[in-house]
Amino acid sequence: MTDKNKHIEDFSRLLEKLNLQHPAGEDVKKHITASKKKQFKKTLKRTGFYSGIFGLISHVFFSLKKFGISITIIKSAALVGIVSLGAVAVITTGTYITVKKLSVQKDLNKSTGENIKINDKPDENKAVDSPTQPGTNTAQRGEEKHTDELSVTIKNRIAVQPLVRPFINGNVQTDVTRLVTDQLADALKKIRGDDLVINVRYGHQGRESGMMLIGTVDSVQCSSVLDCSYLIKVRLVSARDSRIILYTEETAVSKDEIPGACKRLAEKIYKKIE
Amino acid sequence: MFLKNRDFAEAYNDYYPVVFNIVYSKIKNIDDTEDLCQEIFIRFYHKLDSIENRKNWLMGALKNVVKEYYRRKKENTVDIDTLFDDENLGFVNGLRDARIILNEALDNMDNFKDEREKTLFELVAIQKYTYEEAGVELGFTRRQVRYRYEQIINRLIGYLKNKGIEDIGDLV
Numbered sequence: 001m002t003d004k005n006k007h008i009e010d011f012s013r014l015l016e017k018l019n020l021q022h023p024a025g026e027d028v029k030k031h032i033t034a035s036k037k038k039q040f041k042k043t044l045k046r047t048g049f050y051s052g053i054f055g056l057i058s059h060v061f062f063s064l065k066k067f068g069i070s071i072t073i074i075k076s077a078a079l080v081g082i083v084s085l086g087a088v089a090v091i092t093t094g095t096y097i098t099v100k101k102l103s104v105q106k107d108l109n110k111s112t113g114e115n116i117k118i119n120d121k122p123d124e125n126k127a128v129d130s131p132t133q134p135g136t137n138t139a140q141r142g143e144e145k146h147t148d149e150l151s152v153t154i155k156n157r158i159a160v161q162p163l164v165r166p167f168i169n170g171n172v173q174t175d176v177t178r179l180v181t182d183q184l185a186d187a188l189k190k191i192r193g194d195d196l197v198i199n200v201r202y203g204h205q206g207r208e209s210g211m212m213l214i215g216t217v218d219s220v221q222c223s224s225v226l227d228c229s230y231l232i233k234v235r236l237v238s239a240r241d242s243r244i245i246l247y248t249e250e251t252a253v254s255k256d257e258i259p260g261a262c263k264r265l266a267e268k269i270y271k272k273i274e
Numbered sequence: 275m276f277l278k279n280r281d282f283a284e285a286y287n288d289y290y291p292v293v294f295n296i297v298y299s300k301i302k303n304i305d306d307t308e309d310l311c312q313e314i315f316i317r318f319y320h321k322l323d324s325i326e327n328r329k330n331w332l333m334g335a336l337k338n339v340v341k342e343y344y345r346r347k348k349e350n351t352v353d354i355d356t357l358f359d360d361e362n363l364g365f366v367n368g369l370r371d372a373r374i375i376l377n378e379a380l381d382n383m384d385n386f387k388d389e390r391e392k393t394l395f396e397l398v399a400i401q402k403y404t405y406e407e408a409g410v411e412l413g414f415t416r417r418q419v420r421y422r423y424e425q426i427i428n429r430l431i432g433y434l435k436n437k438g439i440e441d442i443g444d445l446v
Contacts, residue, residue: 007427010442015399018373023402024295031304032291033410040286043312047319049275058283065287065413073280 037062056080156273158236159198159209160185166216172230176255180217180232183259187266188213211245212237213269220251229253232261236269246272282319288393289332290315291411295401296333300340314339329389375437385429387422394419395426 015021024032040058044050061076071079163181165172178201185199198204215234222228229251236246248268252261293314298307314335318325325331379385386392394412397403398419403411405419412419434442 004424004427007431007442008424011427011430012399014372014376014442018376020373020376021400021402022295022299024291024298028295028298028304029291029403029407032294033407035308036287036290036411039290039308039311040283043286043315043319044279044282046312046316049279049319051275054276054279058279061283062287066410068409068413068415068418070413070418073283 033066053080153195154208155210156192157196157198157207157209158188158192158211158213158269159200159204159239160188161200161212161214163215163217163232163234166218172217172219176219176230176258177217179255180230180258180262183262184213184232184234184265187259187263188269191266191270210239211273212239227254230255230258230261232258232265234265234269236272278319278322282315282322285318285322285328286315288390288412289328291403292329292393292396292401293332293336296336297340301343306343310339310343329392375434375439379430379433379437382433385433386426391422391426394422398423 012021037059040062041050041055044054044058057073057077057080060080061071061073064071064076160181163177163184165177181201182199185197185201188197198207198209213234213236215232218231218233219228220231231249231251233249234247235244237244246269248265250261250265250268252258290311294307294311297310297314298304301307301310314332317335317339318328318332321331380395383392386395390412394408394414397408397411398405405423406416408414409416409419414422431442
């Protein structure tokens with residue numbers, strides 16, 4: 001045994017012999033350790049000089065002491081201050097980032113909405129109706145509330161764009177192109193239902209479509225100005241990716257036969273997509 | 275107020291185990307001990323600025339509070355007046371002298387670096403805390419407690435040698 005240990009042993013025996021030792025019970029020691037922090041808080045409250053901040057500082061102080069960390073109240077206060085500042089910084093930064101993200105998203109939605117315009121009324125004075133570019137979706141966003149069911153409806157809906165005469169040597173009257181457009185749209189509505197067809201001549205009425213029907217009407221074999229056959233060519237195009245779903249045509253031997261031709265076209269379209 | 279609370283918290287941390295154990299040894303009831311300790315330390319708080327020797331003051335307050343407790347209880351089985359009597363009276367001749375000498379050594383603050391070391395000694399030597407347990411109470415590691423305790427014992431032995439006691443075994 002080293003000298004050091006011998007001295008400690010001897011001293012302990014001496015204290016015991018002289019009845020100077022008063023060992024604390026194990027359960028008492030445990031109770032003291034467990035209750036010290038709580039008892040301090042109670043005692044200080046009873047003095048009338050307790051505050052929330054000091055309560056927090058003393059909580060840190062007593063907790064760290066338990067782990068054998070030699071800390072003072074001043075250092076505990078500094079620790080609490082640093083952690084609080086850190087927490088404030090994190091919250092402030094988080095709030096700033098969130099608000100900025102929301103604001104950017106809002107601007108994005110607003111500008112996207114502005115870019116998608118609806119032509120509610122067809123231009124009656126226009127001699128040539130220019131075809132609508134596939135892919136420029138003529139839907140008005142935000143008017144239909146999107147659900148899964150509605151998404152399916154939108155996907156299957158056809159927007160019948162106003163048919164036009166061919167750019168080159170086209171000589172069909174505007175009233176004929178309008179007639180073909182209307183008859184085609186009506187024929188499709190009869191087969192598919194009103195909800196799945198939009199006649200864009202009268203606007204989208206706040207509805208979106210997954211497909212567009214565009215085409216031309218050309219007069220062929222005119223025996224007179226008032227008596228022509230009409231070649232109706234149509235393309236059914238995906239609004240999402242401009243993919244051509246169907247390309248077909250029909251001939252109406254006269255103006256009176258246009259409804260019949262449109263009916264046949266509608267049936268072809270129906271057969272393709274249903 | 276912050277500075278006073280600071281001093282109070284640090285003193286409370288050091289002295290609470292010692293005070294609690296002594297009070298408990300006299301009344302043997304945990305809940306009552308907690309109440310009495312609160313009373314002792316509330317008085318301690320209000321007198322804090324004027325106290326020179328905190329340990330001695332707390333021991334004095336402890337005795338008064340415990341005696342008041344028994345008077346309130348009108349406890350007949352306990353002789354209140356002799357509750358804290360000097361146990362030296364129970365020893366005779368050599369042992370009494372040895373006790374007196376040792377008490378002197380323990381009361382002499384030159385044998386301790388500071389009040390905290392005295393509390394450390396009280397916990398380890400008198401109340402038989404392990405180094406680890408004392409470390410938990412005082413915010414030291416086990417090694418730090420052991421080192422400081424060894425230093426205290428060396429100083430006490432040095433003090434006793436100065437008194438002519440070459441071997442502490444002579445005291446018994």
